[in-house]
Amino acid sequence: MANLLETDTVVVGLGAMGAQALWRLARSGVDAVGVEQFSPGHDRGSSHGESRIIRTAYLEGAEYVPFVRAAWRAWSELEEASGERLVLRTGALMAGAPDSAAVAGSLAAARHHGLPCELLSAGEVRARFPGHRLRTGEVGVFEEDAGVVLPEASILAAVRLAGAAGARVLTGTVATRIEPDPDRPRVVVGDTVIRARRVVVTAGAWLPSLVPEVAGLGGGITVERRVLGWFRTTGDPAAHVAGPVFARDGDDCTWYGFPSLDGGRTVKIGVHAEAPGPRREGAQWGEPVDPDTGPREPDPADARRLGELTSGLHGVEALPERMASCMYTMTSDEHFVIGHRRELPGLVLAGGFSGHGYKFASAVGEALADLAGDGRTDLPIGLFDPHRWD
Ligand SMILES: Cc1cc2nc3c(=O)[nH]c(=O)nc-3n(C[C@H](O)[C@H](O)[C@H](O)COP(=O)(O)OP(=O)(O)OC[C@H]3O[C@@H](n4cnc5c(N)ncnc54)[C@H](O)[C@@H]3O)c2cc1C
Structure with a gap:
């Protein structure tokens, strides 16, 4: 039988965006778990190269x-x-x-x-x-x-601060499946199921394979x-x-x-x-x-x-x-995807940063923490609505 881990919010992918989201969640007192397949600050995604x-x-x-x-x-x-x-x-x-x-x-x-x-x-x-x-x-x-x-340094700083503020950080841990649900969405990692109130998905280049419903948005990511x-x-x-x-x-x-x-x-x-x-x-x-x-x-x-x-x-x-x-x-319009999709209840998505997202990571993290909280944010993210192509 699978192990069960309960939390308020899971963040899947601790790269540019996920690290900031995890820190923002933890510092506002939310019980949060961050899952990263490699080690934060790694050079296998979109956030390496020093600057x-x-x-x-x-x-x-x-x-x-x-x-x-x-x-x-x-x-x-x-x-x-x-x-x-x-x-x-x-x-x-x-x-x-x-x-x-x-x-x-x-x-x-x-x-x-x-x-x-x-x-x-x-x-x-x-x-x-x-x-x-x-x-x-x-x-x-x-x-x-x-x-x-500084990309690697800012990811490492955010993950360190998130841990210090009480977030659980699981590194070298691959999320193999995400199961949407309006009340208790789940993330499967190995033989553990993490059940949460919200799941923030910041999987970068892996977003289309991890959440296939997103892959075709706007003609395809x-x-x-x-x-x-x-x-x-x-x-x-x-x-x-x-x-x-x-x-x-x-x-x-x-x-x-x-x-x-x-x-x-x-x-x-x-x-x-x-x-x-x-x-x-x-x-x-x-x-x-x-x-x-x-x-x-x-x-x-x-x-x-x-x-x-x-x-x-x-x-x-x-x-x-x-x-x-x-x-x-x-993305096909080179604007980001940040927010909810109706057919993916319980999930908050951030991806498709189209080669110009890093500078915004600090604000994206804040927006994701807001969205995972009460479902809304005052930050100006209307341009990035995941439903804009519908
Ligand atoms: C060469 C280059 C130059 C750039 N220059 C600029 C620039 O000058 N200015 C600018 O603003 N932007 C720039 N960008 C864009 C910016 O770097 C990206 O938009 C940003 O890094 C994307 O962040 P992300 O969090 O979506 O992805 P990432 O930082 O790659 O994070 C995704 C994370 O999710 C993890 N993950 C994925 N799947 C799973 C899973 N199943 N389980 C667990 N973990 C998982 C990955 O390992 C990774 O750590 C550049 C990008 C590149 C490649």
């Missing part, structure tokens, strides 16, 4: 700005509770053609919400940020309210591979330490990167998306992945393709000294 960008003038849509503001506030709360520095303010440079999403989208969000942003010519960018080379016709937008969130590369700097290392995070729209992709976080030795860059339009020959970002086997290891073709982007930078080598693969969990 994530946080920006405020949100190029993906002005409607995100209130939620980014909530996230900044919630990150400060985590920093204060943990005594750790988890967000580094570097400012952000968004660059590309004047009508690119990076430029026009950021400016539109800034205008809509009265955010301070500066429009810079290619020459002004070069003078102010010598690590960047823009092409003729490209422009930049600089925003001060932006920076880096898919898992894709992305690659990160760390490039050795040349010249004055100090120049690479002081720079902004950046997002740039090039001819064939949107790419992004970080100032050096290792004292000027390397800078990290990655590709967010292929440019819209017909898929080019050799396009390799967006390859589908089975999360159980994981994305394939980076190879020389990845190194070359990432390396081509360094022509837009100054003072970095053309091939990376190391790379890492990671997974994006994509």
